[in-house]
Structure formats: C-alpha cells, structure tokens
Amino acid sequence: MPPFAAAPKIASKRSVWFACMAPVGAYDESVYTGGFVCARRLRSRGGAKWKTMFCPPSDRRFSPFFTSIFPIISFAFETFLPNPGDYSFLYTGDASNLTTKWWITSENVTENGMYGQKGILYNETIWRAFKGTILVSVACALLAGSIGTMIGYAVSKNRRSRWANYVNSVAFLPYLMPSIAVGVAFFILFSTEKLNLFNTYTLLIIVGTVKYIPFASRSSLNSMLQLSGEIEEAAIIQNIPWIKRMTRIIIPIQKSSIISGFLLPFMTCLRELSLFMLLCVQGFILSTTLDYFDEMGLYAFSSGINLILIVTILVCNTLVNKITGASLDKGIGG
Numbered sequence: 001m002p003p004f005a006a007a008p009k010i011a012s013k014r015s016v017w018f019a020c021m022a023p024v025g026a027y028d029e030s031v032y033t034g035g036f037v038c039a040r041r042l043r044s045r046g047g048a049k050w051k052t053m054f055c056p057p058s059d060r061r062f063s064p065f066f067t068s069i070f071p072i073i074s075f076a077f078e079t080f081l082p083n084p085g086d087y088s089f090l091y092t093g094d095a096s097n098l099t100t101k102w103w104i105t106s107e108n109v110t111e112n113g114m115y116g117q118k119g120i121l122y123n124e125t126i127w128r129a130f131k132g133t134i135l136v137s138v139a140c141a142l143l144a145g146s147i148g149t150m151i152g153y154a155v156s157k158n159r160r161s162r163w164a165n166y167v168n169s170v171a172f173l174p175y176l177m178p179s180i181a182v183g184v185a186f187f188i189l190f191s192t193e194k195l196n197l198f199n200t201y202t203l204l205i206i207v208g209t210v211k212y213i214p215f216a217s218r219s220s221l222n223s224m225l226q227l228s229g230e231i232e233e234a235a236i237i238q239n240i241p242w243i244k245r246m247t248r249i250i251i252p253i254q255k256s257s258i259i260s261g262f263l264l265p266f267m268t269c270l271r272e273l274s275l276f277m278l279l280c281v282q283g284f285i286l287s288t289t290l291d292y293f294d295e296m297g298l299y300a301f302s303s304g305i306n307l308i309l310i311v312t313i314l315v316c317n318t319l320v321n322k323i324t325g326a327s328l329d330k331g332i333g334g
Contacts, residue, residue: 148216
C-alpha cells in the first residue's frame, strides 16, 4: 500500500497537516509531497515498520511575501520614520509619528537630522546620480548584450571546434571573478598618468561591459542551440546575406531569449556597487550615493534610493514584457 493511502488528513482553515508514516529499518526510500518529506520507508530483512508522524506541506504564498514584498514595504516605511527604526506608530496607532521630511524638504536644513541635505524629491545629488546610473546601465546592456549575442552565435555554429570552446570559456571568465577584483584590476589599469579614466562614465561602461558579457553570452548560446540549423541553411542557399539572416530570421525567432540577455546586464548594473566603488567618487552613480548617505547616517535616504532602484527595475521589466514579451521571470535562454 502506498504511504499516502494510510495518511489521514487533518485540515484547518489556515494550515493542512498530513499524518505520514515514518519507517524503522535500514534502507531509505523517501516520498516527497508539497515540498516536504511526507513518508519515508526504511527496508530491512524483516520487512518495513511504520509509525505515524506529522509534517506540514509547503505554502508558497508566504515565501514571495517575505523575500519580495516585505523588503519593499520595509524600505518604504523607513523613509517615513522620524528616526531610523522608530516604529512607535505601530503600537500607538498615531499616524502623526510619521514624517515626510525625508522626501519633500526643499531647503538645506541642518536641524531635524537632515545634515544640510534636501529631501529625496529635491536632492540634486540623488537625481544626477540616477541619470548617470541609467546612462551606464543602458550602455552596458547594449554593448554586453550585442557582444554576448555574437559570442553565443559563433560558439553555437562551431560548437565542436576547440577554438569555440576556448572563446566560450574566456567569455565566461569574468563571471567567476569577484566584482571588486575586476574593479581593482581596471582601477590599476586606467588610473595612471598617461591613461587616467578615473571617475568617468567611459570607465564604468568598459568595466560593466566586460563583467556582464557572460550573462548575455550564456543566454544567447542557450537560445541559439535551440534553433535548428536547417533554418539558416535554407537562407544561405537563397544567398541571403548574414546581416539579413540575423535581423529577419534568427533574432525574430529567438527574440525573447535575446532580449533577456540585454535585460539582465541592465538590471544588474542598476544596483551594482562593489564593481564600481573604486572607479568613481561617491555621488557619481546611485549605488555609491547610497553608500555615501549610509556613512552620513541618513538611513532614510538609503532606503529611499533602494526603493527608487527597485521601482525602476520593476517598471523596466514590466515595460519590456508588455512591448516584446521578454521577461526575466520567464527564464533566460529558454
């Protein structure tokens, strides 16, 4: 008899528990249900013995809340607290304990813990850094996505070649290196007297492109391997140029996967800190600006910047999904 046949179900409004049978013996054979081990049979020479135990099934409703929704709510609340961690309004029920000074203060105020900073909506440093972050992210996404697509295409067409495996391995190498190590290497290379690109968007774009090529190349390679070779061979027989084969045949067929290869570098670059922290001053891009306000003790500003980054990523992902049908939540290279 299957272990589930003898498992009575005890239900309530909020939870469901399964009474499962736990074995006693030497050989282990497990049965999984709902994300938890519901029954386990241990066979021995004398047969199998079972005893009743209770194990809860997984509830997928709580996991997204605590990993995705709750952090966003927490960041939002932090920007309305008069002092960091002061959640007194929750047990007093007095909404006057909340404040909007971190958002709408339009003057340089030294009191009330503002340290001479304007509110987030009027803070030129934050919005200048936001524009710089968007510029770097878009440039890195376009360059890394284009180079990665070409690498994926070349490797897929010559997958049995030793050079193709070499190119694929070299393209994946930046992913294996820590971000701060990549930043240090480029800091040493481009911070000399003859070649000084420190604190420039050019340096950030170069470093970001090199770091994020593996994301795009892996996504492109997976999508190209799913494409039948006969499709392009038929176009070659018709003497269709390579650029037309790419733009009118290959890219339209694998549009979602290729766009995902552009989208991942963009979103990763938006929130990157360790890669860029040695290559520019604080306030140059949004992630280093967040670090700057953390050092000042303006944690509400840091939470507000986190909230801006999260909303930007969600909006961009939603727009790309609506326009092209590509989205990171549908997988990469699939």
